[in-house]
Structures are given as structure tokens and as C-alpha cells.
Amino acid sequence: MDGLVEVIVGPLAYPFMVRGLLALVMVGGVCAVVGTYVVLRGMAFFGSALAHAILPGVAVGYLVSGSTRGPIFWWGLATAILTAVGIGAVGKSAKVKEDTAIGILFAGMFALGIAIISTVEGYAGDLAHFLFGNVLGVSAGDLWLAAIFGGLVLLTIVALFKEFLVFSFDPLLAETLRLPTGFLHYLMLILIAVTTVVSLQAVGVALMVALLVTPAATAYLLTRRLPAMMAISALVGAVSGVLGFYISYYVEVASGAAVVLVCTAIFLLTLLFAPRRGLVWERLRR
Amino acid sequence: MPIGALVRSHAQHRDDSPILEVQDASVAYDGRLALEGVSFRLDAGERVAVVGPNGAGKSTLFKAIVGVLPPASGQIRVAGHGPGGHICIAYVPQRSHVDWSFPVNVADVVMMGRVGKLGWLRRPRQRDWDHVRHCLDVVCMGSMADRQIGELSGGQQQRMFIARALAQEAALMLMDEPLIGLDIPSQEDIFHILDVLREQRVTVLVAIHDLNLAAERFDRVMLLKTRLLGFGKPHEVFTPQRLQAAYGSQLHLIEGENGLMALSDTCCGGDL
Secondary structure, three states, X not given: OHHHHHHHHHHHHOHHHHHHHHHHHHHXXXXXXXXXHHHHOOOHHHHHHHHHHOHHHHHXXXXXXXXXXXXXXXXHHHHHHHHHHHHHHHOXXXXXXXXXXXXXXXXXXXXXXXXXXXXXXXXXXXXHHHHHOOHHHOOHHHHHHHHHHHHHHHHHHHHOHHHHHHHHHOHHHHHHOXXXXXXXXXXHHHHHHHHHHHHHHHHHHHHHHHHHHHHHHHHHHHOOOHHHHXXXXXXXXXXXXXXXXXXXXXXXXXXXXXXXXXXXXXXXHHHHHOOOOOHHHHHHHO | OOHHHHOOOOOOOOOOOOOEEEEEEEEEEOOEEEEEEEXXXXXXXXXXXXXXXXXXXXXXXXXXXXXXXXXXXXXXXXXXXXXXHOOOEEEEOOHHHOOOOOOOEHHHXXXXXXXXXXXXXXXXXXXXXXXXXXXXXXXXXXXXXXXXHHHOOHHHHHHHHHHHHHHOOOOEEEEEOOOOOOOHHHHHHHHHHHHHHHHOOOXXXXXXXXXXXXXXHOOEEEEEEOEEEEEEOHHHHOOHHHHHHHHHHHEEEEEOOOOOEEEEEOOOOOOO
């Protein structure tokens, strides 16, 4: 028993470890709730693209910040919101298909970000942190920013629950009820953008989409009501954060990767064994 | 997005105006005119079938009436006002256009119709759920409130959407191919509900493929092929010349004994 307590408490002896754990739980939960809409509205590619596209903003923040990392969050946030609204507008012009336009924009922005970061000498380590996250580098200030903005995102989703539900299920009904569909559309994109920036330090841009999509997809297999889907998704996200943190500590693998792998494992188990909808269940019923 | 759009104020109905009046409306869709110079008016409580070949502009007409596609010229008035201010126009979608795996149950979907009445930041209260239950009772689905929508039969899915339109307190209901893919008893259920709606003076416009049903079960029929080829009693509208003009060789006409025609639309049958 003491051994187990030691296993759990041991890594928490250092404040930066505690901050890292808190960040992963928070990010896992917020991403997972926003992710329900990403999954239901088929926006996984958009989420992935958006995460990559904020890199140039982060890079500029990195250049101007020197050793203090504070400005990175704000530069990332501004870029994310501009990109989200930009992609939203691109979808409306019909020169090329929407996913093609997103692909072009995302790769171009990503390349620009890498180019900017590569102007700094000895940039490789920092670039790796932006790409894959550096959860042990989370400062108290970072944690507060993440908590405040993550909280705002959740609050918005709860406050506009029925509007987002109608808009996602039946956009034409939203029109006939005279809901401001354009506003809801862009607000949704901005919520995803803010979530992306909040998660940047914990998991990095390359793995972000997993936190958005995987817990929500898991919850989708387990329930057929949206509030329950959000709750289960948040739970899966937070639990993945905790388990990933400990696995990362004891097995010595990158924390972001560990969290995503735990998420993926939970999804695969659910896909196989979910009551009624799991693959094993279907096989048995046949 | 002007801030004004976030503040809801809905148009008052004028008693002296017809529930729907379309004047010389032309509507563009995908860069071409899908409707040209269409004019008609509907009285409250009427049941009208909209028929025409695929691509005739039925969906475009509905979207224009709902207010999603503004006409390029001409005008559309619902109870005396433009459609944009109303929340009393319900659109019942074609079943094939709905994501049936979406995580909502029957009561959730019907409650969506109340969102316009609830207003921002309000949660549905007990009396809203009571109203939803009442709407489900009208379409004989009271016992299925907790069902996942994916578990419903085709007829039940259609009735759920009618209940949603009732929850919206719709005065004008537009139904896109509600009978497609339904067996005869399920179709009869729908017509029974349409009778109830007529008693409540709800005006119903139904896009339909089956010309026999259109002729037999509706007050008036509207024959559409980009232009309005005819609007009136079925026997006045469904003349061989007009049907030929609308469908060309897609249609087989058979002369019946008592002057009525048995008609069959051999077209592909929509996208279900």
C-alpha cells in the first residue's frame, strides 16, 4: 500500500511536476469538451490545421520574448483567432474546395513558423517543445492563463449549449429560428482556436488534434446524448492526462506522446468492447 | 454580424394578409436561376403539394420561403412581412439529409423547436418539456421521447420532425419529400397528422414525387419546373400538356376510365 502511495506521490515532490500534472488534466478536459463538436461536425482536419497554423505567431512571440516566455501565449492566441476566422472565410469562397484551401493555408503557415524559429541559433530544442509540448516547463503564470481561458471556453459552451446543439444538428433549423448562424459558426472556430493555444505548451501543435478528437470519439461510442458525451469525453481526456503523466515519468517517454498514446489506447479498447456498439459485442450478437 | 441580429424581435402577423404570398419571385441557386417569375398565394390551413421533376426548383422555393435564399427579384411575404423576421416557418428536412447518429434523443430534437421561444441563456423548464411531450402526443410518439433518433423507423423519424415543427408553433410548414421511402401505413399516419394540422389552421406545403397522392390528398397542387406551370385544383393542373411540359419523356400518362389519369413519375425518385 505504501508502495502505491509512493508511486503516486513520488513524482509530485517538485512544484514543476505538480504544475505539469495540473496542466495536463486541465488541457485534457477542455480539449475533450470542445472536441465533441469537432467530432460531431467533422472538423478534425480543421482542428489539426489550426494547431499547425499558429506556429508563425508562436515563433514571433518566441523571437520577441527572449528568455521570458510570456508573450508567446498572446501571439499564439492572436494568430489562432485570425487563422480560424480566415479559414472560416476561405470556406465560403468557392475557387478551390474547402479542405484543399485549409491544407494549403496550414502547410504554408507551418512552414513560415519553422522558418522564423530556425533563424535563432540552437533552435532545435525549442522547436521540439512547440511541436510536441513541454509540460514540465509550465510556469505558474502559464497555468493561470490556461485556467482562465480554458474556463472561458467551457463557460461559453455551457451558456450557448442549446444554440450550438441546434446549429450543429440542423443548420437550416437554426436559420428558421433566426439564430445568428454566422456568429455561432465563427464563435465555434474561435473556441477551437483558443483551446489550441491553451494546450500548446502541454502537448504541442503536432499532437493537439489527438486531444481534440480521440476522447470525444471514445465518448461517442459510449453514449447517445450530448451532455453525457461531453462529460465522458472530459473524463477520458483528464484521465489520459494523469496516466500519461505517470507513464512519462516512470517509463521516461515524452509527456505529450504518453498522453496521446493513453488516449488512443482507451479509444481502441472502447472500439472493441463498448456495450452494444463495440466490435466484439457486434461479433457476439451475430 | 450586427449586434442587432443577436437581439430577437419577431414579426407580428397581420390578419388581413395571406399566410404566404410570392410575387414574381426569381431565385438564384449555384449561380443560375432555379426559379423564375413565380407568383402564388396561400390561405391559412391549406394543404398544397409541390410537384415537378428533379431540379425543378422545389428545394430552392422552400429555402426562399424559409428566408435562407433571398430572391434575386420579386418578393416573398409571410403573413405580411418578409420571411427573415419570422420564427413560425418550419422546415421539415428530407430524412436522408439528417445525421441519424447524432447524440440526441427524440425529446431533445423536438425541444430544438422551442429554442426560438426560449431565448438566450435560458434552459428549458418543466413547462417546456411538458409542451414537447404534448407535441409528441399529437404525432402519437409520446412513448418514444427517450429513444435515440437512430432507432426510429422512417415514419417515426418523419413524425418526430413534425412534432418539432409543432413545438416551434409553426403557422407555415414546409415538408421536403416526407413520404419518400415510407410504407403505406406510415404514409397514412402522416396524412392523419396533416388532417390534425389542417384543423389547427397550419398551412402545409409538401414537396412530393407521387403524382397520384398529390392529386388525391391535397387541396391544391403546384406544378413547378423553374417556372410555375400550374397552380390550382389537381384536375385543372395535371393536364397532359402541362405534365408533358414539366416532365417530358420521364412521365407515362395513362387515361383512366372516368376521365382521371393514373400517373406515374418514372424519374429516379430523389436521392434517398
